[in-house]
Amino acid sequence: MLEGVKFIDEMNLQSKKVFIRVDFNVPVKNGVIQDATRIDEAMETISYAKNEGARVILASHMGRPKGRFNPELSLKPVAEYITGRYFHTYFAEDCTGGDVKKQVNDLKDGEVLLLENLRFHPEEKANEPDFAAKLCEFCDVYINDAFGSSHRAHASVDGLPRKCNEKAAGFLMKRELEYFDMLLNKSERPFYAILGGAKVSEKIGVIESLMDKVDKILIGGAMAYTFLNALGAKTGKSLVENELFDTVKKIIKKADDKNMKIVLPVDHICSTEFNGKPEYVAEKDIPDDLMGLDIGNKTVELYKKELSDAKIVMWNGPMGVFESNDFCKGTFDIAEYLATLDAVSVVGGGDSVCAVKKAGVSDSIDHISTGGGASLELLEKGTLAGIEALKT
CATH class of the missing domain: 3.40.50.1260 (Phosphoglycerate kinase, N-terminal domain)
Known part of the structure; x- marks a missing residue:
């Protein structure tokens, strides 16, 4: 690069x-x-x-x-x-x-x-x-x-x-280039990725690229419900991209074949509507009248345990609708834990950057990327148009 x-x-x-x-x-x-x-x-x-x-x-x-x-x-x-x-x-x-x-x-x-x-x-x-x-x-x-x-x-x-x-x-x-070069080419192990946000469709390429580089991917945000639903879990009224079920199943199979772990939420903070009253669901399945809007406490603790031995952690995308006070706890808890890890931490993406700042831990993150879309494309493709233009 x-x-x-x-x-x-x-x-x-x-x-x-x-x-x-x-x-x-x-x-x-x-x-x-x-x-x-x-x-x-x-x-x-x-x-x-x-x-x-x-x-x-x-x-x-x-x-x-x-x-x-x-x-x-x-x-x-x-x-x-x-x-x-x-x-x-x-x-x-x-x-x-x-x-x-x-x-x-x-x-x-x-x-x-x-x-x-x-x-x-x-x-x-x-x-x-x-x-x-x-x-x-x-x-x-x-x-x-x-x-x-x-x-x-x-x-x-x-x-x-x-x-x-x-x-x-x-x-x-x-x-930026030095940190992402380290992530893509010189990573210490174990190297874990946390991916969140709304849509799997926006991060398929990144997931597939990261599967060749990381030891574990922890998934949160609305994209987690597409994974859960594709695996047979009930997701209620949560945002789900049904057309991506085959793609998700292929990703999960590839992860199994590579002995690479994909970790999904085990409980949720839900509501009947996007800005509704929060309700806690203590299991993986979400009732038909609810939609998932944040990860629950059991998932937070699970994710902390899964991250505990990391040498490098890359995070892109929030764990829930963190703009709302009712659905921000999961994102902020992960941000605060990331700041305590004895690991190199790299945060990319506008929402993730906003989250670590709101959580008050930005000074404890090793690198906060200034480009959400650029960081995702760099992770996926290994280069950017602007980088290539400097080389000619």
Whole structure:
């Protein structure tokens, strides 16, 4: 994975236009950033380039503007945030065109300019060569520090770096790649995975890939009910993907053949409806009038026991509807236990990251990935579009 990739500290940046693809896709409400984690995480790379005397051009997307200008998805609040907390950052009202080119050319060594939302142009998502060429005019050196966007073959992630001779990964990307390289290629044993979330269909590829790398997979969230139902358990009104029963049975058979353990819930926190009153079900079968919305205490204790001897644990996806106070205990209990383990812990996926932060244990997790979709695709395929574009 790392072979053929250079990193920013190997590059000569002095007086060069350094185009850094960052991931500033942060929540903004009424012009105020609600969670600046992704911006703060990128500061090591940006500050390094600035201090090396680069003329720094930052580029990112935000939200899904569908190729049109949307003032609610402008990156201007990000420029204001960086200016207020770190250092002055100029802002460009677009990401291409004559006015932007002038702003770029006017930059002095050590100055920083943030371009407007790349996705205001449909050519970004379409990976149009002409759009990539326009961005390339701002680029003596290309740096990808946007791990969370690197599974998308968009112009700024794929087309642009393929046009650049000098290119490298930033420090945030480096940390992500080193941890996932360790997971995929150099794992200590035993190596366990915890997978949650709503749908098996979104994680089939990941499950099948992990089965060749891990010793055990613990499954929670709504996806567990598809597994349980496929094995003959009653799941009531729980979310179940019936069309995946054959796939699930093949996964279970493959696990048995490989002597790899798949662990499923043995009790549940349920309700008659999604936001209803919680009811405890002390066994694996769920009554017809209830739906499973969290793992129960017996499952929590079972999962703790199954994880107790781990050397590495990778977690992606919550154990239940953790946004609700009535159905968050299972997720938070697992997060808190993970933080106590004498094991390398890696958490990926937006919901999982949110869960460890809400549980107050994020400082005790060895690596929290900034990209949910990217981390899943990297686990499944072993590479990403943005990584491959840095190698060519």
